[in-house]
Amino acid sequence: MTTRKLRIANFIPSLSGGGAERVVINLCASFPRDEVQPVLIAGSLTGPFVDNIAGDVEVVDLKCANIRHTIGPLRDYVRQANLDLLISHLSHANIAALWAMRKLHKRNQGLKLPEVAVVEHMTMSAYRGAKWRDRFIRPLARRLYKSADRVVAVSNAAARDLEQQLRLPTSSVTTIYNPVVSAHIHDSRQEPLQHPFVEQRSEPLILAVGRLSAQKDYPTLIHAFAQLQPVAASRLAILGDGEERANIKALIDKLGLTERVCLVGFTDNPYQWMQRADLYVLSSRWEALPTVLIEAMACGCNFVSTDCPSGPAEILGERFAQRLTPCGDPIALATAIKQALDEPLDDAEVIRHASQFNFTTAAQRYIELLSRR
Numbered sequence: 001m002t003t004r005k006l007r008i009a010n011f012i013p014s015l016s017g018g019g020a021e022r023v024v025i026n027l028c029a030s031f032p033r034d035e036v037q038p039v040l041i042a043g044s045l046t047g048p049f050v051d052n053i054a055g056d057v058e059v060v061d062l063k064c065a066n067i068r069h070t071i072g073p074l075r076d077y078v079r080q081a082n083l084d085l086l087i088s089h090l091s092h093a094n095i096a097a098l099w100a101m102r103k104l105h106k107r108n109q110g111l112k113l114p115e116v117a118v119v120e121h122m123t124m125s126a127y128r129g130a131k132w133r134d135r136f137i138r139p140l141a142r143r144l145y146k147s148a149d150r151v152v153a154v155s156n157a158a159a160r161d162l163e164q165q166l167r168l169p170t171s172s173v174t175t176i177y178n179p180v181v182s183a184h185i186h187d188s189r190q191e192p193l194q195h196p197f198v199e200q201r202s203e204p205l206i207l208a209v210g211r212l213s214a215q216k217d218y219p220t221l222i223h224a225f226a227q228l229q230p231v232a233a234s235r236l237a238i239l240g241d242g243e244e245r246a247n248i249k250a251l252i253d254k255l256g257l258t259e260r261v262c263l264v265g266f267t268d269n270p271y272q273w274m275q276r277a278d279l280y281v282l283s284s285r286w287e288a289l290p291t292v293l294i295e296a297m298a299c300g301c302n303f304v305s306t307d308c309p310s311g312p313a314e315i316l317g318e319r320f321a322q323r324l325t326p327c328g329d330p331i332a333l334a335t336a337i338k339q340a341l342d343e344p345l346d347d348a349e350v351i352r353h354a355s356q357f358n359f360t361t362a363a364q365r366y367i368e369l370l371s372r373r
Helices: 021-029 048-052 065-081 091-107 132-147 156-166 183-189 218-228 243-255 271-276 291-298 314-315 330-342 346-356 359-371
Strands: 006-012 037-044 058-061 085-089 115-120 150-153 204-210 234-241 260-266 279-282 303-306
Touching: 006 021, 006 065, 006 091, 006 359, 021 037, 021 048, 021 085, 021 150, 021 359, 037 065, 058 279, 065 091, 085 091, 085 359, 091 115, 091 234, 115 359, 132 156, 132 314, 150 156, 183 291, 204 218, 204 291, 218 234, 218 243, 218 279, 218 330, 243 260, 271 291, 279 291, 279 330, 291 303, 291 314, 291 346, 303 314, 303 330
Parallel strands: 006 037, 006 085, 037 058, 085 115, 115 150, 204 234, 204 279, 234 260, 279 303
Antiparallel strands: none
């Protein structure tokens, strides 16, 4: 007699090139196939990570570019999908998922419905949305998150912040670290990379990775980099795309850094760069658990990070706390970068430290959500 596999679905608006989207791809790949049939539900099956979905993942495309329009299609799918657990990622999707489930519960008494876990990938108190509708996230989340079976944050600091911001009971939010470290990173970082900053290596290479958005605070990084040049000439590569690209490019031109800073754009293999960079810099104003910092460490890359709320301090612990620097302070960041270049970390120790954020542990923690009655 065979035991039915758990059907665990991850719901996300799209597979655009962000940290949460990469986490969903990783999580779908992480579940043990003898226990779980993973399902990926996308509001719109678009974005560069579509090609990274494991071949045995059941994929559902709701064909809704606007997350508000997913409520009906998601409700209809869940009604007949026989899911055990629905995991929703990102605030807009979480609100849509809980709204859809509320409608299902009202109209389908007696129907077996999945438990629902909503995952926050940001620090709620620090979040400042770029669009007018983002102002409704907090009040809607305060109203709806109480109906979730589980509320999950990706760091302890973000969990406590979420409880405070949404007036949830103390210790009611579960922390599950993101699945980040796998053999894929090790294999991918070895792939060849062709770029002038890598091939013509006469100066140190500094790397930043992430969406070109206000959250990542690239202006502070670029100002710090400009201050660094008279004492430590170097190159800066920034991987990612986003709404701030034009403003960042204008700042690079204004500071006369066009030959020294390259906006590479999105790449689905940042690990090639992390393997070859002399230093990775995270300049964010806020995070929850910056996956890209863990990825850089998993590649053995030397690093510096802002001590933003939240995640970096939790990732680095006491051992690497000296690599944290204040947010929004280009002078402090330039000083930290210079010191890090002069005193690089042992790459083997950095890799060992990052290994705690592995696929297997994250997948098991999500499976365990179902047993907490």
